[in-house]
Amino acid sequence: MSRLRFFPLLFALVFVPVLAGAVTTFEIFEASTLNQVVKRNKLIVGMEVKFFPFEYSDTRGEPVGVDVDLARLAAKELGVEIEIKDMEFSGLIPALQGGKIDMIISGMTRTLARAKTVTFTKPYFETGLCALVSNKKAPDLTRVSQLNDPRRVIAVKLGTTGDIVASKLFPKARLNRYKEETACVLDVVAGRADAFFYDQLSIAKHHRQNPGTTHAILKPFTYEPYAIAIRSGDFVFLNWLNQFLETIKADGRYERLHHEYFGDLPQREKTRDPD
Numbered sequence: 001m002s003r004l005r006f007f008p009l010l011f012a013l014v015f016v017p018v019l020a021g022a023v024t025t026f027e028i029f030e031a032s033t034l035n036q037v038v039k040r041n042k043l044i045v046g047m048e049v050k051f052f053p054f055e056y057s058d059t060r061g062e063p064v065g066v067d068v069d070l071a072r073l074a075a076k077e078l079g080v081e082i083e084i085k086d087m088e089f090s091g092l093i094p095a096l097q098g099g100k101i102d103m104i105i106s107g108m109t110r111t112l113a114r115a116k117t118v119t120f121t122k123p124y125f126e127t128g129l130c131a132l133v134s135n136k137k138a139p140d141l142t143r144v145s146q147l148n149d150p151r152r153v154i155a156v157k158l159g160t161t162g163d164i165v166a167s168k169l170f171p172k173a174r175l176n177r178y179k180e181e182t183a184c185v186l187d188v189v190a191g192r193a194d195a196f197f198y199d200q201l202s203i204a205k206h207h208r209q210n211p212g213t214t215h216a217i218l219k220p221f222t223y224e225p226y227a228i229a230i231r232s233g234d235f236v237f238l239n240w241l242n243q244f245l246e247t248i249k250a251d252g253r254y255e256r257l258h259h260e261y262f263g264d265l266p267q268r269e270k271t272r273d274p275d
Helices: 003-019 025-031 033-040 066-078 089-096 161-171 183-188 200-209 235-250 253-262
Strands: 041-049 081-086 118-120 126-128 129-134 153-157 173-176 195-199 214-217 225-226 229-231
Touching: 003 066, 003 195, 025 033, 033 066, 033 235, 041 066, 041 089, 066 081, 066 235, 066 253, 089 118, 089 229, 129 161, 129 183, 129 200, 129 235, 153 161, 153 183, 161 173, 161 195, 173 183, 173 195, 183 195, 229 235
Parallel strands: 041 081, 153 173, 153 195
Antiparallel strands: 118 229, 126 225, 129 195, 129 214
């Protein structure tokens, strides 16, 4: 291509977007959640405060947990106040899309399906789905693969990855869907369901609380990376949050959080059930 022919092409590539009113980097920053949070002097975080040890209520009814502390650390680094909005897990993404909250940090797994409607940070915690099993209804069940049977009943919390995975991997089983985690556990304890799918830490806790009526399969059969969710395409805020996570992991603050909340709980096993 001659230089004379190249110049008009270069002009079109560089100047036409400007003439057409392309969005500038300044306008992108102005519209970002990061800028809005700083101007408002408040970070509004959505979570369901019923997911130990990530978010739960203390004896005074105040939210505490890993996600709560991470959110407060983010607000501190931003130099703003924080407001935590407690809502049902299934309502978190609609609230984010509707502008009612600035971000979600609620033990939410980063999935391809969810990534079509929100943008996720890098993972801040990795776990996997495990099974709480009923001693009354399924005393001999030792592998999750045994649950893909029309005689089996699986309890799942509505809208969680346990719900999604159960539908895909165990199509022959019947699903009991509940809004509350405790209802799923009670289903297993009472023998109405064979198993309940949830993260490894929660399943270990529920088995310890119900040792006579349940047993646990604590080898994860899925990969569950928890991440912070923000409005789709907000890369200014995404860049800040990813840098925030990298910073607190590098300076030891994340490690101290991990030790405080996970010190006496089992670590995620790397291997999965081959069945």
